[in-house]
Amino acid sequence: MSESHTDNTHLAHHFSDAGQQRESAKLGMWLFLLTEILLFGGLFVAYSIYRTWNPDMFHNAHLFLDVKLGTLNTIVLISSSLTVALAIRSLQLNDKKNAARLLTITIVLALVFLVVKYFEYSHKIHLGQLPGKYYTFQGVEGTNPHVFFSIYFMMTGLHGLHVIGGIGYLSWMLRNTIKGKYSSDYYTPVEMGGLYWHLVDLIWIFLFPLFYLIG
Amino acid sequence: MSASKAEHANHVLPLRLYLAVGAVLIVLTFVTVAISFIHFGGWNLVVALLIASVKATLVALFFMHLKYDSKLYLIVFLGAILFLAIFIVFTMFDTMERDQIYQIEAKPIRENAAMYDDSSRGMHSVPHDSIQPDSSQ
Amino acid sequence: MSSTDSALDLSFLRHPKGLKSWLLTLDHKRIGVLYLVGITTAAFLGGFFAMLIRLELFRPGPDIMGPDTYNQMFTLHGAIMIFLFIIPGIPAALGNFVLPLMLGAKDVAFPRLNLASWYIYVIGACFALYSLISGAADTGWTFYTPYSTQTNTSVISMTLGAFILGFSSIFTGINFIVTIHRLRAPGQTWFKLPLFVWGLYATAIIQVLATPVLGITLALLMLERLFGIGIFDPAMGGDPVLFQHFFWFYSHPAVYIMILPGMGIISELISVFSHKKIFGYKAIAYSSLGIALVSFLVWGHHMFTSGQSEIAAMIFSFLTFLVGIPSGIKVFNWVMTMYKGSISLDTPMLYALSFLVLFTIGGLTGIFLGALSVDIHLHDTYFVVAHFHYVMMGGTVMAFIAGLHYWWPKMFGRKYSVFWSKLACALIFIGFNATFFVQFILGTRGMPGRYFDYRDQFQQLHAFSTVGSWILGLGFIVMLAYLIHSLYRGKRSGPNPWGALTLEWTTPSPPPPYNFAETPKIIHGPYDYDKIDVQRD
């Protein structure tokens, strides 16, 4: 906006230099991630309380989740986390082509995750293992199995919404990368997207054992 | 508070580090799945959470660069975990300890939700003599 | 006069011109003014409902409304006042305006996010108020299950509104923390920050940490209504006391979202109008942070009669008392700041002193409610209603008004009438005490809260309280009148009408769009009245 900053197209008028702007964005992003952790936190609390109240029901209900698909999705998500980290590394090295390639792989892996999730969901819906009052399945022993599936659908569903959001944001980043908007001088938006994507991965790292691997 | 540019020069980590961390994460995933098939009661949960925490730490330190960035971000991240832990633990001070004086206060009157009844979703009525509160103090 | 008018033309108020330039503005000062319009509207709407409630309670039995309408009225009063007025009040309106100026910055860190949070506020308000026409919720602002999952009023629209408003609050919080960390002018070290900034910082920490939990709580409540997920509804196998844990994990820290910035304002004002260095700067600054963090450990004191475990009650009661200490320290520090000062009783100072008296009563009555066995008797009675209003209205609202009168000449470049403003302050102080002090007695004598009708023995005290509310309402109408009058006819104000040392007073009144022509250099502390010879102008 102001004349003195025409040398740097990415610098907003109220920052004095690019470093200040980048560190501001990073702190803002970390605070946003903190709110995400506490948003999921409420569901983790619900999970903890109901699991300690009904350990047997949780164990019996978890047998109806497919460990193979869960493991597959964990590998998929961890890989996508790696590729997005490598995409940022490529931008740091100014290798825009490689960055675009790695971002594409990340998005494809995220889509694979959703497809697997779709098959898991549709199987459960078919069996009537639905949340709350729509639960009609009869095969789980124990108290109130619908609560397990309520929590399962809410936690994986909220996580799934975050995956969809991530796909949207990363696709936008991919488009801008292909257009050449980012370079080793300025790649803050991709870096922020990376942090977000790692958090989505991080939450799944906990969801996986808590739902699929109840011993 | 503006920091000099040099301080924020791109900190490029070696490719091998990323690949190594990714490999460890995948190995740990298989390990935790394998262990879940061995039963050692309550410890299953502890081990599963421990492995998940190691994986999360690796992601946070290397993929998210917490090891190399300003300590402020680490404080923010740990703060989130701390307050989530407070939320869980303090809630459990209630939900796990309701039977400290009377057993009867800890359990719901009817374990199962009304929708599991074949008869009706009507109100429950418990005959008086069927509830014998445990008055042991 | 022509020179002063051109000063107005160059200020953020008139440059650039046009409605569109306001609605798309990224200037933190304009966004602050937009918020001010929003929260003032909400405050008068919520106040209108309060007046109707008090009128209905003038005598026993139905008078001007039936029980259903009454239940909707107190729900709307509570929800509007909390979510639309008090929580965004000081941070989003006054804080937005003042914070970058105090830091010596040109704007907040994320101006677009700042504007977005105002629009989210408006959208959330629309959802919350939509329930007015769709059969307003009658759950009380606490939305306790299973009542809130069973009632057939529009709970979802109200909770969705509060859910959306939460995002507005979170974005403001993120913006402020980053601004305070990253945008301080050279030399503006942490311990040279004005205490209002410390108050906003502590507030922002709570906003960021607690508000997401409100979001998930309200989401779970909506899902419970829609799907019967069985987390909070006992008919579906849920636990209603768990809802209370979720709700108060947010809503107790939220009362500190409301009071901490107010305490910050009072710290500024007592020092400025005593023309004296603040007593115990670090104690006040650290106690803000201390209150913010410990406030997360005390939520269970809202639940002493709820059937939570005795161990939880003990822990929560103990920690509740601990959080009282830093608040006490602040009060003592404010009083000692006046010692050896040069005190002038301008209108903002009168409001600040009203705060001191009313907040002290509010704080001390909190001790009754923290003590386990006494709380058993007082819980859910008018004692709690009175305590809450002494802290929230006698505390936060008084601080907000004090701050508004303090920064008014800076925001709009004009002064309000001294006579009318002091009269309004007197009316509000007297009316407030008349309305709410008797409610302590109602409560101890056993009058439960949220009662549409009551026993004859409470009639005199209720009538007294209602008459008090008329005086209070009159005070606010007078205030609105002279403030609006001052916008058009008020005398022009100089840059530093109170002789204050913080940075916002070094800019013209009102400030130009980018605040400072050059990034200011900070050489003295914000309260160095012992070193700097500062004059009013």
Added chain:
Amino acid sequence: MDTTGTIFMPPGQSTISGEVDSLFYFILYMSIFFFVLIVAATAFFIYRYRRREGAAEMTSGVSHNTALEVAWTVIPLILILIIFGWGFKSYMKMHIVPKDAIEVKVTGQKWFWSFDYAEGATSVNELVVPVDKPIKLLLSSRDVIHSFFVPSFRIKMDVLPNRYTITWFEAKNVGVYDLYCAEYCGRSHSEMIGTVKVVSDRDFAEWLDAGSGSGEGSTPIEFGEQLYKSKACYTCHSTDGMPKIGPSFKAIFGHETEMADGKKIVVDENYVRESILEPQAKVVKGFQPIMPTYQGLLKDKQIDALIAYIKSLK
């Protein structure tokens, strides 16, 4: 005002009330002390250090006094720890029921209280207990959260759906005391008021024997009117023709009424009986199906008496 009470507290009538009140007054006097201290110091400073014309523009730089700051941190801390310990001690007394307590099962529902005694007696909105005996209350709700509050006894306990909570009291004097619902529970929250009737041992035994009253020595209409009041029918049904939450009882018997599903029904003995036992079966048009069932709460004879009473309301 009561002679034994004070401006703040109603007269304490239970064994715990003295302890609660002394803590209350301890905090009250302590608060008054600190309030006066703060306000007096403020007023003095305002007067003593008021702004004077022509005074020096710079003021004292005093901003610390370690002794003072330690004092105003430590003294309140000590006081507060005393209050915490005291409050916790009496709270535990409220929560641990003496072994020999008489147990009464309390059920809250929209919008009345019912009480079940081990001996089989039941009552609605009137808890009858003997004086000088500990009474254990086992509380639960049939719908939403209520809260059992007797100000004179200084006890309050939330009444939860699908869970039991426990509280107890021992009344010191014979008398009748107000019982309120303190947790907001909807439309008639403020009418969910009952009484606790403390009687002598002998009266209590007699009352238990009589069940909840069988109407001996009164006509069915009189007994019905008595039940109309004691079973809290009046909360929702008037006798003067004004509809409340439910339809008024005045002049309905023998008349045709339209139901919610559009059918028309003549109000007769069978319909009234069905409405008491299965309220949701046929709901009068314009009213919500919210009446709770009285199955198990009313004996046949009592229902007959209620029918007779409704019949009499011409």
